[in-house]
Amino acid sequence: SQQGEEDPQALSIQEGENATMNCSYKTSINNLQWYRQNSGRGLVHLILIRSNEREKHSGRLRVTLDTSKKSSSLLITASRAADTASYFCATKRDTGRRALTFGSGTRLQVQP
Amino acid sequence: DAGITQSPRHKVTETGTPVTLRCHQTENHRYMYWYRQDPGHGLRLIHYSYGVKDTDKGEVSDGYSVSRSKTEDFLLTLESATSSQTSVYFCAISETSGRVGGYNEQFFGPGTRLTVL
Structure with missing residues (x-):
């Protein structure tokens, strides 16, 4: 099963609204990252939050991390049509393998 | 990128044929990765x-092998391609090791x- 699972699988909102996506994971982590993927393209790194951090901001992005619940949320404020994409969380485990484990993603559609 | x-x-091939995909980087990053992306599975x-x-x-x-003879190149080989290997394949690189304190x-x-x- 996936280490990271995003919720919802799909989200449709109007331009100007906020979009919130959630990610749950199973094992202890070193950090959690969010990536965006536009249709037909590779993933682009958005933001990273370390296991000892609870909240982080980058422009219109706000990420929270609750290690006790093993969950994270990504908030995009004042969404734009250009935010239409798939969003993935990825976790770096505390020990063991160096690679990231990705969830199955949330497809965000922002209607103009 | x-x-x-x-x-x-893009490549179309037939079952049973060998296939090699190449990833080339100019960033001199130490770590390189191959993922496949399929609907409903995210990246694996x-x-x-x-x-x-x-x-x-x-x-x-299973069904894949890799080789890295130079820092800049990472090859993914499907020795005998099967229909279940139809997918989109992504290469990724990173600089930090992912050790505790490394962010990856x-x-x-x-x-x-x-x-x-």
Whole structure:
């Protein structure tokens, strides 16, 4: 099963609204990252939050991390049509393998 | 795409034929990764490399092999392609090791769409 699972699988909102996506994971982590993927393209790194951090901001992005619940949320404020994409969380485990484990993603559609 | 190219970008092949995908980076990053992306599964790690000639298996490594003879190139080989290997393949690189305290932000290539008939 996936280490990271995003919720919802799909989200449709109007331009100007906020979009919130959630990610749950199973094992202890070193950090959690969010990536965006536009249709037909590779993933682009958005933001990273370390296991000892609870909240982080980058422009219109706000990420929270609750290690006790093993969950994270990504908030995009004042969404734009250009935010239409798939969003993935990825976790770096505390020990063991160096690679990231990705969830199955949330497809965000922002209607103009 | 952070100095990462993948070739070919599209390939159609037949079951049973060998296929090699190439990832080339100009960033001199130590770590390189191969993922496959399928609907409903997100990205799944096939193999990764933590240095020249140093590789390790990921979660879906069966049927795949890799080689890294130079820092800049990471090859993914399907020895005998099957229809279940039809997918989009992404290469990624990272600089930090992912050790405790290392953050392992990854940069992705544009992807290769492989169809096995």
